[in-house]
Amino acid sequence: MPIQCIYLFRGHVTSLSVHPSGKLALSVGTDKTLRTWNLIEGRSAFIKNLKQNAEIVLWSPDGDQYAVVGNDRVDIYILKSATITGTIAFTQRISCVKFLKNTLLAVGGDDESVRIYENRMRCKMSEMSGEVVA
Known part of the structure; x- marks a missing residue:
């Protein structure tokens, strides 16, 4: 059976995330x-x-909030109001983010570190850095 296109996103999309319900993106x-x-x-x-x-x-x-990364900052939005509830600023470009759970966010960037933030308090909980061995 051939694969069919259901949705067509136009423009230069850099990232797409589907809501846990599967109803929104x-x-x-x-x-x-x-x-x-x-x-x-x-x-x-x-x-x-x-x-x-x-x-x-x-x-x-849980789909109640989402993170948007632009260069050296992460803005955390709350879904109900689509407003920023907090910002995490880096000194260099951010290359990846991952919610570890609803209250913990891991952020990695060009400074060769990964930082864990407690999302509700907006404070850094932990930082890991060092040389990657291949």
Whole structure:
């Protein structure tokens, strides 16, 4: 059976994250927008203008919040109001983020470190750095 295209995202999408429910998705790209997609109806549901290009977007495990990465900062948004509840700033570019659970966020970047943040208090809990051995 051939694979069929169900949704077509246009533009330079740099990251896409599907909500844990499977009903919504978020995308960010080079057009300085954060887009919410209704996957049930197959259409864009909401567009939020950002101050800079974003490279990564990621839902929390419970889907109540999401993280948006732009260069050297992570903005944490709450879903209900689509407003920023906190920001984590780095001195260099951020290359990856991962919610370890709803309250813990791991952030790694070009400074060759991974930092663990307690999301509700916005404080750094731990930092790991060092040379990677292949």
